[in-house]
Amino acid sequence: MPELPEVETIARTLAPQITGQRVRAMRILLPKAIHSGTRHLPWLLGARITRVFRRAKLLLVELQSEEAESAARAPDLLLAFHLKMTGSFFVHPPKAEPLKHTRLIFDLGPAGRLFFDDARTFGWCRVMRADELADWPFWNNLGPEPLELSRKALAGHLASVFAGRRKCVKAALLDQTLLAGVGNIYADEALFRAGIAPAAQAGSLNRARLTKLAGAVQDILRQAIDECGSSIRDYRDADGNAGAFQNNFAVYGRKGENCAVCGGALMSCRVAGRGTVHCPRCQT
DNA sequence: ACGAGATCCTGTCAGC
């Protein structure tokens, strides 16, 4: 379940392996993994990868088509991947054949074959011209990056987008149009650190509590990036390494265990349709 | 306009 820290880690580990390489061929093993239709696929052939980066939970691969390269124009193509729960990348040797869950293969010639694997098949890839990004509603509706704002600015942003909202704060944190990158794990962890009950109404939180929440979200995301993300079951980065932040979880996956702060039992419930663990004594 | 719930999908695990 790659959230912001996991996608960031994947982008950082994948970039040195594929930047500068050309796409020689592409193989689609699961057609529904391509969300954009196939009209742009031919442009990918011969295109050179110029950048690998992240926005929200999207992994973005920027390319320069052969046509743009010969005309000395800027990179003009973009692959946008959403890994959803089980998407992963790995660069295999040049002749590697697909694995059980391989959905897409990008043949990079002597540099190897980039596999997009995804057991649960929720993940997808959009193939776009770079200038089509501005017309993509999903992209346009994304909220700000939590680590690109100061703590004060993030608190102010939360105050403004949560104002008047009756939905619970956890659902609001998971809403990518309000804030980008936070998923179920880091929402639970941030709410615990901030001492806020997941079911509290978003619009009911005062400025002091929102400031605490803003700090908790930023701290948790920074620490998780420092530890290369969290590995639940099968998450691996593009070097095949597991993250380590799962060892720091205070609540996620710890239902029934004792709260590290007050010693009371951690409770499990459903909030916003998601499995949620919290400490009823520390979070109000 | 907003919010809640169902939906997609397959691997894993608890319980019988």
Add this chain to the structure above:
DNA sequence: TGCTGACAGGATCTCG
């Protein structure tokens, strides 16, 4: 031992 059902969850869709 082997089967069944619950569960995991991001974004989208439908419905109230």
